[in-house]
Amino acid sequence: MAVDGRRMTLGLPRMRKEPGERRDFLPPFVREIAPHAAGVVVEEGIGSGMGVMEDEYQGPGVVVGTHEDAYAQDVVLVVRIPDAAELRLLRPGTTLISMLHFPTRPQRVRRLRRMNIDAVSLDSIVDDEGIRLVEDPEAVAWNGLDAAFGVLEHTHPRFWGPRRQPVRVTILGAGAVGRIAVEAATKCGGAARFQRLEDAGLPGIEVVTVGRNLTRDRAYMRERLRVTDLLVDAAARHDPWEPLVPNTWIGLLPRHAVVCDLAVDGYELDTKPPTVRGVEGIPAGNLDRYVIEPDDPLWDTTIPAGVDSRNRRVVVSCYSWPGVHPRACMQRYDTQLTPLMATLLDRGGVGGLQPLRSPQDRALLRASLRGWPRRRGAALSRSLGADRRPA
Amino acid sequence: MNVGLPRMHKEAGERRDFLPRFVSVLESSGATAITLEEGYGSGMDIPAAAYEAASSRVRFASYEETLAQDLVVVVRCPEERVLRALRPGTMLLSMLHFPTWPARARLLADSSVRAVSMDGIVDDRGRRLVEAIESVGWNGVGAAFREIAVAHPMFAHPERRPLRVTCLGAGAVGGHAIRAATHYGDPQLREELVSKRVPGVEVTVADFDLTWHEDYMVSRLRETDLLIDATARLDFTRPVIRNEWIGELPPDAVLLDLSADTYDFSLRPPKIKGIEGIPEGNLDQWVFHPDDPAYERLDPRVNTGNRRLALSCYAWPGLSPRQCMETYGSQLEPVVGLILADPAKRWEPEGGSYEQRAVARAEVTTWLSTAAA
Numbered sequence: 035m036a037v038d039g040r041r042m043t044l045g046l047p048r049m050r051k052e053p054g055e056r057r058d059f060l061p062p063f064v065r066e067i068a069p070h071a072a073g074v075v076v077e078e079g080i081g082s083g084m085g086v087m088e089d090e091y092q093g094p095g096v097v098v099g100t101h102e103d104a105y106a107q108d109v110v111l112v113v114r115i116p117d118a119a120e121l122r123l124l125r126p127g128t129t130l131i132s133m134l135h136f137p138t139r140p141q142r143v144r145r146l147r148r149m150n151i152d153a154v155s156l157d158s159i160v161d162d163e164g165i166r167l168v169e170d171p172e173a174v175a176w177n178g179l180d181a182a183f184g185v186l187e188h189t190h191p192r193f194w195g196p197r198r199q200p201v202r203v204t205i206l207g208a209g210a211v212g213r214i215a216v217e218a219a220t221k222c223g224g225a226a227r228f229q230r231l232e233d234a235g236l237p238g239i240e241v242v243t244v245g246r247n248l249t250r251d252r253a254y255m256r257e258r259l260r261v262t263d264l265l266v267d268a269a270a271r272h273d274p275w276e277p278l279v280p281n282t283w284i285g286l287l288p289r290h291a292v293v294c295d296l297a298v299d300g301y302e303l304d305t306k307p308p309t310v311r312g313v314e315g316i317p318a319g320n321l322d323r324y325v326i327e328p329d330d331p332l333w334d335t336t337i338p339a340g341v342d343s344r345n346r347r348v349v350v351s352c353y354s355w356p357g358v359h360p361r362a363c364m365q366r367y368d369t370q371l372t373p374l375m376a377t378l379l380d381r382g383g384v385g386g387l388q389p390l391r392s393p394q395d396r397a398l399l400r401a402s403l404r405g406w407p408r409r410r411g412a413a414l415s416r417s418l419g420a421d422r423r424p425a
Numbered sequence: 426m427n428v429g430l431p432r433m434h435k436e437a438g439e440r441r442d443f444l445p446r447f448v449s450v451l452e453s454s455g456a457t458a459i460t461l462e463e464g465y466g467s468g469m470d471i472p473a474a475a476y477e478a479a480s481s482r483v484r485f486a487s488y489e490e491t492l493a494q495d496l497v498v499v500v501r502c503p504e505e506r507v508l509r510a511l512r513p514g515t516m517l518l519s520m521l522h523f524p525t526w527p528a529r530a531r532l533l534a535d536s537s538v539r540a541v542s543m544d545g546i547v548d549d550r551g552r553r554l555v556e557a558i559e560s561v562g563w564n565g566v567g568a569a570f571r572e573i574a575v576a577h578p579m580f581a582h583p584e585r586r587p588l589r590v591t592c593l594g595a596g597a598v599g600g601h602a603i604r605a606a607t608h609y610g611d612p613q614l615r616e617e618l619v620s621k622r623v624p625g626v627e628v629t630v631a632d633f634d635l636t637w638h639e640d641y642m643v644s645r646l647r648e649t650d651l652l653i654d655a656t657a658r659l660d661f662t663r664p665v666i667r668n669e670w671i672g673e674l675p676p677d678a679v680l681l682d683l684s685a686d687t688y689d690f691s692l693r694p695p696k697i698k699g700i701e702g703i704p705e706g707n708l709d710q711w712v713f714h715p716d717d718p719a720y721e722r723l724d725p726r727v728n729t730g731n732r733r734l735a736l737s738c739y740a741w742p743g744l745s746p747r748q749c750m751e752t753y754g755s756q757l758e759p760v761v762g763l764i765l766a767d768p769a770k771r772w773e774p775e776g777g778s779y780e781q782r783a784v785a786r787a788e789v790t791t792w793l794s795t796a797a798a
Binding site: 163208238 | 628
């Protein structure tokens with residue numbers, strides 16, 4: 035749709051996952067993108083979750099419409115994947131830009147293809163070095179660690195007491211999120227808490243990072259868990275059917291310990307082999323509730339029967355950690371998406387992208403459903419330079 | 426606009442030049458002529474023909490001629506005498522490090538050189554858009570583990586205990602160093618050792634809230650196999666690891682300096698490296714055994730009494746020159762595209778497009794006015 039030289043319209047629907055989901059694109063982003071589109075439809079109520087007034091979005095080429103109107107445009111941009119009913123609002127040929135997670139959602143890929151949707155997955159947009167361009171690992175790590183330390187400072191018997199030893203944090207995984215989690219952990223998850231720690235003259239935080247080659251070492255892991263105050267799962271596993279920390283090991287943690295879940299893997303017991311979470315037997319939270327006490331009903335409602343969850347500690351878990359601070363999150367996404375959306379709209383959609391013209395063209399092509407099957411064969415990725423791994 | 430690409434003449438080991446792909450980007454962005462210094466690319470075995478094939482507007486000339494072009498692009502900042510010789514109106518795109526070299530910024534502004542510092546090109550959140558920090562972590566850690574593999578008798582043995590790395594600093598460089606350390610600085614080596622069931626690497630991070638704690642640090646150092654300095658200190662006059670503490674490390678421990686700090690005894694108080702008593706390396710030499718003559722070349726006021734095998738390099742990304750220049754070339758594409766599209770345009774840090782704002786923040790005049798404020 036909307037190729038053949040015609041400029042494209044853009045729709046910005048709101049996300050309706052849970053009441054705590056307050057994120058929408060911000061007015062500066064809409065103003066910056068509007069000149070590149072034939073028109074922008076923002077859904078009524080946009081920004082209200084963050085205290086932004088609807089009229090702040092008004093400007094040349096921008097109109098307010100219904101949820102359905104926003105989904106009826108040539109290009110639809112929404113951070114979280116639309117649900118089944120929302121997907122049905124899309125017209126064939128629509129360009130859908132969202133966190134679509136092609137690699138782990140083959141059924142979704144098939145469905146989008148059947149619907150003739152020209153999809154671009156935000157989580158697959160990578161630069162020539164293979165680095166993601168639309169992501170907020172800082173918010174995942176900092177928001178998660180802030181929540182975790184917020185609990186630990188109350189559960190730890192001597193967190194603010196004199197003569198305590200350094201607080202011990204163990205982080206599983208050293209990828210994009212894990213690296214930032216290290217920094218966030220050394221700062222107690224937030225500047226104010228860290229400053230208070232400094233003012234009190236207390237020893238800081240010892241952070242130990244363990245990668246895949248050490249989580250398999252049972253003797254080491256059991257010894258380390260016994261002295262761990264805060265266990266952080268930031269691992270991107272290659273074998274999601276094997277937990278990194280079996281539920282029995284959770285029993286080794288001190289009673290006051292907190293488990294911080296940044297990986298937000300899911301349980302899928304109907305797959306073969308069934309996939310399980312990195313830390314076995316912990317529940318999944320969301321933006322409405324992300325601090326989960328050992329007696330919380332979420333243990334029963336989010337953990338399938340058959341998964342061992344007998345050993346429990348306080349868990350902090352959220353499917354959308356960046357959404358905890360919605361404005362900061364959207365400022366980041368706005369910045370990251372502005373050059374990409376301008377390129378996509380200027381080119382008249384995915385079909386008009388020119389890989390030799392700019393890094394943005396190449397990044398968008400790599401993340402498109404059109405490029406996906408060819409990417410598996412590596413032909414397109416090589417031509418676009420995507421097979422160069424980071425050093 | 427005519428573009429000049431001079432080579433970097435810092436040390437013999439400096440082999441980096443922009444790749445032919447970057448030259449083709451310059452042409453497609455509108456460069457009318459592209460002047461490369463004789464021998465460009467030879468450090469990476471790239472023949473002149475590869476550049477000529479990338480653009481019909483390429484010609485080779487002397488170092489001085491490359492500097493006489495409208496836009497001069499070079500990663501490492503040329504020496505001061507070279508900066509002074511640039512003609513007024515020249516646009517210089519280089520790593521100019523204005524915050525730590527304010528006199529350089531004033532010199533360029535006074536010379537009417539329109540300088541854009543690659544390290545100052547930041548997005549709206551302050552994130553650097555032209556950097557090879559990942560290479561700093563991976564190249565440094567990779568080099569350190571190569572030394573450990575030689576010296577450690579049980580390195581690849583399934584019965585050895587996990588190797589213990591202590592990383593000072595948890596910022597951008599530290600983050601990459603930590604990940605690199607969990608991979609021995611070499612993903613292929615890691616896979617090999619995993620398949621042999623060799624225990625991995627424990628990385629402990631100590632930031633400034635813990636490095637002051639002598640009891641903790643000494644006990645930690647006693648069981649450290651690799652100590653990494655990835656700090657970004659505000660106070661350069663005090664080391665993070667005093668030389669006496671190096672004596673607490675096991676005799677075969679390795680020290681890795683990723684910070685690129687220097688000693689400077691012309692300052693009062695003097696500037697000291699984060700790990701006190703290790704030499705300053707470069708692309709010609711980055712491995713220093715305890716008996717290396719480099720220790721004797723240090724200022725005698727540096728306490729070098731306790732020594733271990735040390736690695737230090739001012740330009741770690743230069744160890745993998747081609748990969749480094751692929752990174753810089755790709756990151757600079759939108760920047761040179763912007764400059765060549767409208768060379769006379771003055772960008773505003775608070776207006777225009779995303780790229781315009783990013784480049785505007787790196788202009789010497791913007792930096793000077795911000796610094797003055």
